[in-house]
Amino acid sequence: MKTSTLQDVARVAKVSTATVSRTLSNPDVVSESTRRRVSEAVKVTGYRINRAARNLRTQRAHSVLVLLPNLANPFFATILEGISRHLSQLGYSMLIASTKQVHDSGERLIDYLDDARADGMIILDGGLAPEVVEMLAAAPQAKRILFACEWVDGASFPSVRCQNRQGARVAVSHLYELGHRKIAHLTGPEGNVLMHTRMDAFVLEMAARDLELKPEWIIPGDFSLSAGCHAAKAWVAMQDRPTAVFCASDQLAMGFIAELSRRDVKVPDDVSVMGFDDIELAEQFIPPLTSIRQDRLLIGETAAKMLMERIVSPDVEHSSSAAVLPVSLVTRESTAPLVAAQTE
Amino acid sequence: MKTSTLQDVARVAKVSTATVSRTLSNPDVVSESTRRRVSEAVKVTGYRINRAARNLRTQRAHSVLVLLPNLANPFFATILEGISRHLSQLGYSMLIASTKQVHDSGERLIDYLDDARADGMIILDGGLAPEVVEMLAAAPQAKRILFACEWVDGASFPSVRCQNRQGARVAVSHLYELGHRKIAHLTGPEGNVLMHTRMDAFVLEMAARDLELKPEWIIPGDFSLSAGCHAAKAWVAMQDRPTAVFCASDQLAMGFIAELSRRDVKVPDDVSVMGFDDIELAEQFIPPLTSIRQDRLLIGETAAKMLMERIVSPDVEHSSSAAVLPVSLVTRESTAPLVAAQTE
DNA sequence: CTGAAAGCGCTTACAG
DNA sequence: CTGAAAGCGCTTACAG
DSSP states (O other): OOOOOHHHHHHHHTSOHHHHHHHHHOGGGSOHHHHHHHHHHHHHHTOOOOHHHHHHHHTOOOEEEEEESOTTOGGGHHHHHHHHHHHHHTTOEEEEEEHHHHHHTTOOTTHHHHTTSOSEEEEOOTTOOHHHHHHHHHSTTGGGEEEESSOOTTOOOOEEEEOHHHHHHHHHHHHHHTTOOSEEEEOOOTTOHHHHHHHHHHHHHHHHTTOOOOGGGEEOOOSSHHHHHHHHHHHHHOSSOOSEEEESSHHHHHHHHHHHHHTTOOTTTTOEEEOSBOOGGGGTSSSOOBEEEEOHHHHHHHHHHHHHHHHHOTTSOOOOSOEEEOEEEEOOTTOOOOOGGGGO | OOOOOHHHHHHHHTSOHHHHHHHHHOGGGSOHHHHHHHHHHHHHHTOOOOHHHHHHHHTOOOEEEEEESOTTOGGGHHHHHHHHHHHHHTTOEEEEEEHHHHHHTTOOTTHHHHTTSOSEEEEOOTTOOHHHHHHHHHSTTGGGEEEESSOOTTOOOOEEEEOHHHHHHHHHHHHHHTTOOSEEEEOOOTTOHHHHHHHHHHHHHHHHTTOOOOGGGEEOOOSSHHHHHHHHHHHHHOSSOOSEEEESSHHHHHHHHHHHHHTTOOTTTTOEEEEEEOOGGGGTSSSOOEEEEEOHHHHHHHHHHHHHHHHHOTTSOOOOSOEEEOEEEEOOTTOOOOOGGGGO
16 A cells, blocks of 8 residues: 555546645635545545655755753753644654764764754754854854753854853852851853853852852862762861752752762751752652752743744844743752751 | 755766766765765765755655653653664664654654654554554554564564563562562552563562562552652551562652651661662662663664664564563662561 | 666646 | 646666
8 A cells, every 4th residue: 555645636636736735735725615625535545745755845854953962861851842842833843863973973963954854953062062063153054053951152043041140049049048158069060051150150149148158169060960979078078068058950969968868967957958950850859859940841842932933934033142041949858947056 | 055966066076966876875886086076076065965855765764753652751861862873873863752742733653654754663652542553553664663661462563672570570589589578569550561561570470489469569650759659658558568669660669768768767777679770860869779770772772773674674574573681680778688677 | 887867746936 | 716837856777
């Protein structure tokens, strides 16, 4: 059983292929009776449009590439869900690749656009090599590239992100209100745009509140569980221990707490710890983690929406400024008021 | 700057488009000097193949759909990584969709194959509606559909899975060797093929070892953290408490332990708990989780490999039996020898 | 080893 | 409102 084509439908409906095509993509333009005959013929033949043919003819791939730093990071799942939800509404498919895999396969990122595999690109990796960013920026399709979550400083791509600075400020202010004055920051990876943004806002907020910030209270990390574990060892070894730690990711916070717990340091009794992201697991963690919530579904949907507007209406002038989505404080049990015993 | 086509390359190289095409896809068949001239022309023009055109001409989409039950489940990330790794080696792209999203968008799963969007399908959801499975099985492209991790009993699709029965057996035997005799099983969701397979093997292994199994020691769950929490409440309420619990997933085990810990029940001192899957987090959990390890990268790679063989050589007779990949016991700190205090 | 030509299955400007 | 025809950019059987 061969799959049937427009030709087959046209033959059955006794109209031209042009008319079948119109009926399918623009029904208002054909007569009522034609519409009925064609619909009937479509049903009889079991016709499905051939997208390869349509793509070639319309010069559209009807799909979008999402580039992740790493497929195995659960942080991205909900963002993908949001992207995919919006794309499929518009009849677009979602293609996924990771930076590493594109590199390993010897392809260039821009090929996805150049070879008509994708109409646009949502990049969730701010750490692309500078020459890759340059190549993307110089490409004729640069208008159909957008960053989400992370971004590249100095590049002119539109982007979607959360209020990273505000998140750091809210974190400090939450800990401050609990009475903490000695607050450490466990950072993301050096060079990462989120790491710098959050750390920078943290430092400024500490200064604004006139809080001392010893150099060793900025603990370098990399968003991972294991970096959190290492940081816990550093914290334990400190002469003058901070009574609260603001971590740049939930995974960092979890690793930090896990290692402390192995050493019989209690959270939040001995030290308050909070994360950033509010991943699914934060609520289930022991203790449930106080965090800065990003709405990842919304980030995904917004990114897809902005990109699709640029794909569908390339000639309209689109604002190139970033869409900055709100964050919110989620208070759980890993942070608590400062008690006398912590300050001896 | 328009992107250049085969025509442009042919013009520059002063050969026909046929020759350019051959040079690119089958270089051995053209002369040395032609090969040089064409390569040069490709470089000069910056030619990239147009995949939409090639796909139409070759009647291949050069991409594969991976269907997930749910995009937001981190369990699948590494499997995707494995699939994607193999596909991209062969120049294929990976399309992702979730069962729910396909349903919501009003599409039928088979459309992906019918409309030339994908050449094949890897399905990670054994819980497809029976009418969907029937439709897939009846389709002319049924040979290019494969299940991984989960599968559908009674359907004849090839599949890749881990040794689920063996995993359950090893779990019981591990707990038995630690001295446990009263062992409970916290199950996956009713109706799920993994749930039944693991439970069934658990029950048989208990019987084989002549161990009592009270009905209430089979605790219904659904693979999630929160089901694990609920189960912990059930365990606490039991008159005759099992001294060890084998959970059908790591998430279940983590939820179970988390809730126990809130109630000051110690793992493994008061009860030994083990999971299934060995997800990344298992090692970082407190206590680090004993689990049955599945090699998810290998599952993904194997699935992609089997599917691609069927796509590339549709006429060869492929074994339709399942590929069953080994599991292994990973012993960590959530299980411990039975001590007298537990058996009073 | 190479070229001319057909054709994959659509969409759309043009003409009526 | 509808049809004939061109063409999107490739690949490949055929002929030489």
